[in-house]
Amino acid sequence: MRAKSIVGAVAVGLVGVAARDLTQKKHSLKRNFPVIAHARYLLEKIGPELRQYIITSNDAERPFSRDQRSWVYASSKKENNYVGFGTDNDIEHTEGYVIVKHRTFAPTAPSTAVAHGHHDDDVDLPAAKVLGASRGRTHAFRPASVVNVSAMSFGSLSGNAIEAINRGVALAGALHNTGEGGLSDHHRQGGDLILQIGTAYFGCRDGQGRFDLARLKDLVASAPVKAIEVKLSQGAKPGLGGLLPAAKITEEISRIRGIPMGQDCVSPSRHAEFDDVDSMLDWVERIAQETGLPVGIKSAVGELEFWEELAEQMSSRTRGVDFVTVDGGEGGTGAAPLVFSDTVALPFRVGFSRVYSTFARAGLTDDVAFIGSGKLGLPDNALVAFALGADMLNVAREPMFALGCIQAQKCHTDRCPTGVATQNPWLAHGLDPTLKSVRVANYLQTLRRDLLKVSEACGVAHPGLIDADAVEILDGHRVGTPLREVFGYEPGWGTLGPDLAREITAVMWPERDVDTEAPESATSMT
Numbered sequence: 001m002r003a004k005s006i007v008g009a010v011a012v013g014l015v016g017v018a019a020r021d022l023t024q025k026k027h028s029l030k031r032n033f034p035v036i037a038h039a040r041y042l043l044e045k046i047g048p049e050l051r052q053y054i055i056t057s058n059d060a061e062r063p064f065s066r067d068q069r070s071w072v073y074a075s076s077k078k079e080n081n082y083v084g085f086g087t088d089n090d091i092e093h094t095e096g097y098v099i100v101k102h103r104t105f106a107p108t109a110p111s112t113a114v115a116h117g118h119h120d121d122d123v124d125l126p127a128a129k130v131l132g133a134s135r136g137r138t139h140a141f142r143p144a145s146v147v148n149v150s151a152m153s154f155g156s157l158s159g160n161a162i163e164a165i166n167r168g169v170a171l172a173g174a175l176h177n178t179g180e181g182g183l184s185d186h187h188r189q190g191g192d193l194i195l196q197i198g199t200a201y202f203g204c205r206d207g208q209g210r211f212d213l214a215r216l217k218d219l220v221a222s223a224p225v226k227a228i229e230v231k232l233s234q235g236a237k238p239g240l241g242g243l244l245p246a247a248k249i250t251e252e253i254s255r256i257r258g259i260p261m262g263q264d265c266v267s268p269s270r271h272a273e274f275d276d277v278d279s280m281l282d283w284v285e286r287i288a289q290e291t292g293l294p295v296g297i298k299s300a301v302g303e304l305e306f307w308e309e310l311a312e313q314m315s316s317r318t319r320g321v322d323f324v325t326v327d328g329g330e331g332g333t334g335a336a337p338l339v340f341s342d343t344v345a346l347p348f349r350v351g352f353s354r355v356y357s358t359f360a361r362a363g364l365t366d367d368v369a370f371i372g373s374g375k376l377g378l379p380d381n382a383l384v385a386f387a388l389g390a391d392m393l394n395v396a397r398e399p400m401f402a403l404g405c406i407q408a409q410k411c412h413t414d415r416c417p418t419g420v421a422t423q424n425p426w427l428a429h430g431l432d433p434t435l436k437s438v439r440v441a442n443y444l445q446t447l448r449r450d451l452l453k454v455s456e457a458c459g460v461a462h463p464g465l466i467d468a469d470a471v472e473i474l475d476g477h478r479v480g481t482p483l484r485e486v487f488g489y490e491p492g493w494g495t496l497g498p499d500l501a502r503e504i505t506a507v508m509w510p511e512r513d514v515d516t517e518a519p520e521s522a523t524s525m526t
Contacts, residue, residue: 025432028404028418032430059089063330068378069401075446076402076439095476098380106459107512122172125448127369128464128496128504129391131227131294132322134367138292141226143392145174146463147447150373150394151196151231151298153181155244155253158428161403161420162186167433168399168440177394180231180267182256183223192224196298198231199241200267202257211273213290215258220291227322228287232271232299233345234327240340241269277309281319288322296323296369301351302344304358311362321368325394326352328374348374349384353487356389360490365389366497379450386463387471387483389494402443403436461508465501468494
C-alpha cells in the first residue's frame with residue numbers, strides 16, 4: 001500500500017512537471033520534451049566537473065567550445081558573462097592564439113564608459129562606411145550596427161526562428177539577411193532586411209525560373225529592404241547547388257519562393273544571368289539603378305582570378321559592387337557533404353586577407369564595404385576580422401545559440417530538438433519568438449559592447465580603426481608575429497583611410513575636435 005502511494009505521488013509530480021514544461025515558453029527543450037529534458041539541464045549543471053575529471057576541457061569541443069557557447073548563452077540572457085580566476089587557455093603553447101595589444105596612454109571614450117560591466121544600456125556602434133555612397137546609390141545608408149545577422153533562409157530555419165531573429169534585429173537596430181530562400185512573412189516583423197538573391201532567384205523569378213526584375217522591384221517595395229546581396233557561393237558548401245524535394249515544398253514555401261508544388265526544385269550551382277565579371281557588373285548596376293539600393297556580392301574564396309578581375313574592372317569606377325561579403329570555409333549554417341564542409345574554400349582569415357589585399361593594391365578599399373562571415377560572432381575572432389579590414393560582421397550560428405540551439409548538429413535531419421533548424425511543427429512550436437527575440441537582441445548588443453571596450457583599450461573610437469599591427473598571432477612556441485606580417489599586409493592596409501577615419505571618430509566621439517587632429521589607428525598613436 002505504501003509503495004502504491006509513493007508511485008502515485010511520483011506520477012502526480014511528473015504530471016505536474018510535464019504540465020509546467022508544456023505551458024512555459026522560456027526553454028524550448030522542456031516544451032518539446034517535457035520531464036525528460038530536465039536530465040539535459042542536470043548534466044549541463046554538473047558538466048564542468050564531468051569534463052574536468054572524465055571527458056574534455058572547456059575549450060576542446062568543435063565547432064564551438066563550451067566556453068564559447070556559454071558566453072553567448074550568458075550574453076543573450078543578460079547574465080554575468082565574465083570569467084573568474086584567470087584564463088584556462090594554454091596561451092603560450094597554442095598555435096594561432098590571438099593577442100590584442102592595448103595602449104598605456106589613450107583618449108578616454110565616453111561612449112563606452114557607461115557600459116563597463118553593465119547590461120542595462122545599449123551602445124551605438126554604426127558602420128564606418130556608408131553603403132552605396134561611393135557609387136552614388138539613391139538609397140545609400142550607414143548601417144546602424146557593425147554586427148548583423150547573416151543569411152539563413154526560411155526553410156533551413158523554422159518560421160518561429162526567423163521571426164525571432166527579425167524581431168531581435170529590430171530591437172538591436174541591426175540588419176537581417178533573408179538568405180536565398182525568399183522573403184517570407186516571418187521576415188516582416190519590424191527588422192530591416194538585406195535581400196539575398198541566389199542562383200534560383202527565389203521570390204523574384206518568372207515561371208521558367210529566370211530572374212524577373214519587375215518582381216524584384218515589387219518585393220523590395222513591399223518590405224524594409226535596405227540593400228541587395230547577390231550570392232555567388234557560401235562557406236558551408238561553395239560551388240554546390242541544391243535540391244528541394246517536392247515532398248518538402250509546402251504551400252507557404254511555394255508562395256514565398258515562387259515555385260510550383262508537386263515537383264522538385266533545383267538550385268543551380270551558378271547564376272544564369274551572368275557568366276563572367278563583366279556581365280555580372282552590368283547586372284549589378286542594372287539592379288542598383290532600378291531599385292536605388294546598394295548591391296553587393298557574397299562569396300567564399302577559392303581561386304583569386306575572379307577577385308583580381310573584379311578589382312581591375314572596378315578600378316575604372318564606372319561600375320562596381322557596393323559591398324563584398326567574404327564567407328569563410330568554416331561557415332556552417334548550411335548542411336553540406338563532408339568534403340565540402342572540410343576542404344572546399346579557404347578559411348576566413350586566409351580568404352579575406354587575399355581578397356582585401358587584391359582590392360588594396362587597386363586602391364579600392366575605401367570605396368567598397370567589406371563584410372566578414374564565418375564564426376565571427378565571438379569577440380576575439382571579430383577583432384581579428386576588423387584588424388584585417390572588415391567593416392562589418394555577419395553572424396549566424398551565434399544567434400542560433402541565442403535562440404536556444406544546443407549544438408546537437410541535427411540541422412540536416414529536420415529533427416532539431418530546440419525548434420531552430422527544422423520544419424517540424426511540433427519541434428518548432430517550442431521556440432517562442434517573443435522571448436527569444438529579446439535574447440537575440442541582447443547577444444548582438446553585448447558583442448557590440450565588447451568590441452567597443454577593446455577599441456577603447458586600443459585607444460581608438462571604433463573597431464574599424466584597429467589595424468593589423470595591433471594584433472599578434474602566437475606560434476605555439478612563445479613567439480608572436482604581428483597580423484600584418486602573417487598575412488603580408490602593407491602599411492596602411494587593414495584600416496580606414498584618413499577621411500573615413502576622421503568621419504567615424506567624429507560620429508563616435510562628438511566631444512572631440514577631430515578636425516584639428518590627425519586620424520589615428522590603434523598603432524599610429526604615440
